[in-house]
Amino acid sequence: MNAFDKIEDIYYSTRFLFFRDSFYFDLADALRRDVSLKDFARREIENGKILKDETRVRVGKKLIRTIENDDSVGLVASLKCVTPKGDWPMLRAAEASNDVENSISHIGNVVAFRIRILMLVSGMALMLAFIVGMSGGISVLTADTINQIEKSTNQIKFSGFNQFTVLLSRFIMDYWHVCALAIAAIVGMLVYFAPRYIGVLRQKIDEWPILGLYRDLKSANAIATLSMFLSSGLVLKKAIISLTEDDNPWRKWQIQKIVQSLDTQPEELMKAFSRGLFSARLRSRLASLSDSASAFEDAIISLGRDELENIEKQIKKTLIAAGSTITFFVASVAVILSLGTQTIISFVYNELSKGY
Secondary structure, three states, X not given: OOHHXXXXXXXXXXXXXXXXXXXXXXXXXXHXXXXXXXXXHHHHHHHHHHHOOHHHHHHHXXXXXXXXXXXXXXXXXXXXXXXXXXXHHHHHHHHHOOOHHHHHHHHHHHHXXXXXXXXXXXXXXXXHHHHHHHHHHHHHHHHHHHHHHHHHOOOOOOOHHHHHHHHHHHHHHHHHHHHHHXXXXXXXXXXXXXXXXXXXXXXXXXXXXXXXXXXXXXXXHHHHHHHHHHHOOOOHXXXXXXXXXXXXXXXXXXXXXXHHHHHHOOOOHHHHOOOOOOOHHHHHHHHHHHHHOOOHHHHHHHXXXXXXXXXXXXXXXXXXXXHHHHHHHHHHHHHXXXXXXXXXXXXXXXXXXXXX
């Protein structure tokens, strides 16, 4: 495979990640109709050609190659060649369940939820990057304008709001590169430490508004995945432990606390689920559902299967709140400088009109 083919393969593999929920729904439908995995793969290829969907064609061909190399290969081993590692625990649970078709369909729902959340977060991140970039650029240009006015009218003394604007423009022109590096460093630290930093302070931070956004996102994914595990027949403790199959230290730390609580107080299920992984809003709703559910596991299944839309709306509200807060602080600098430019120009004009 040459370099171009590798790049092309990476492109289609990446594209599949954002549409694989449809793949799971199609697979579940095929299994309900007693279609073999090999025949399903062939149908994916043919449908891909009809729909001119090269991603679908490539996925089908990969499945065919895997199955033909080993006719005895199971469901999980067959799908590993096309699905991301994060889906494998759910696929293993589905393969071991008594209702593989519905379990695969449930995986499709969980994956669709994950994709929507990813798109929400990515959209907000791109919007904030655009706002910060535009506001920063406007601030630097406006600050430079104010500095040029100040230099050309050094005999005029500014006071009040105009003086504040001049001082702010000086700071921006002297340290804008430092501010840009600081923002990049803060973003980098947040991305790096969010899945790694653990401890007592982290547990408190996760409960704070906006700063607990990472926990809210991860807890939403966790409850959806846990719902799938339980509906496939896993017992509660094993299902919870299965959530740690990724390399996320923060999640492993949270799961460890829940497991320890279940070991010491197996009857206090809500107490175990209050150890930090799940947000207060999710815990509150879970407690309400458990009041009428025949078992605590049924409440989890209902929350992670039937109420994903409500969970998504809450996450969207949190993202909007976080984005609005950041936008306010960043845009306020540009607004202050823009208003200051107008007041300074007006002030200078009046002063020069007096005979300066």
